[in-house]
Amino acid sequence: MRKRIVAGNWKMNKTLQEGIELAKEVNNRVKALAPQHTQVIVGTPFIHLAEVNKLADAIAVSAQNCATEASGAYTGEVSAAMIASAGCRYVILGHSERRSYYGETDEILVKKVARALENGLDIIFCVGEVLADREAGKHFDIVKSQLENGLFHLDAASFARIVVAYEPVWAIGTGKTATSTQAEEMHAFIRQTIAGRYGKEAATATTILYGGSCNAKNADELFSQPDVDGGLIGGASLKADDFLAIINARENH
């Protein structure tokens, strides 16, 4: 069975002290729950990574970005090697906020993907269309091109280290969730697109997460869909009660 994942994306929230408190609570509650089928990940700001990794023994830790370059004179950047050295297993790449606010193109993402894989990080790779694309009926084409241009140059062994997160941009932080039918339709399309490139077995083994205003109330319905393997959770990952409710929804399905 492919891996089910609930991953939190804290974005630029929580001071170091607040982040440690939240991570401690999530870790301890996940440890008590002892999920059998669900990998729990917290995606923290860079500054939190080392400390959160020290306390995390029931959850995995992810960065939210990494540099395109390996090392050197790139003021303000954080390399994939540094992230790995803090104890992280994952990095989120291609988040729509990075694509739209920081101009991350497919070409930039190809470099980041390479740096992450070279340093042993598995990648949560985000794809998703903006509202205008959906309204124009172009959402499948957009997502297909993000997969093709960002990932499909990888060989099969490297691709096996990718978790895909479908995040319709119009649903991120807006409180407007995709319906479970819309989510399933896109997840099935993503799986079929992966099958076209890497074969059915690889596609069946790929974890595909839904992200976009997923919360304690709608998680159960979203996770009931056969191709929705879990969630990438923004706002609702900042409160332990809400995040745990989503983890429980995944675990109990």
Ligand code: PEP
């Ligand atoms: C995200 O940023 O990945 C996300 C899904 O955010 P939210 O859950 O707040 O919509």
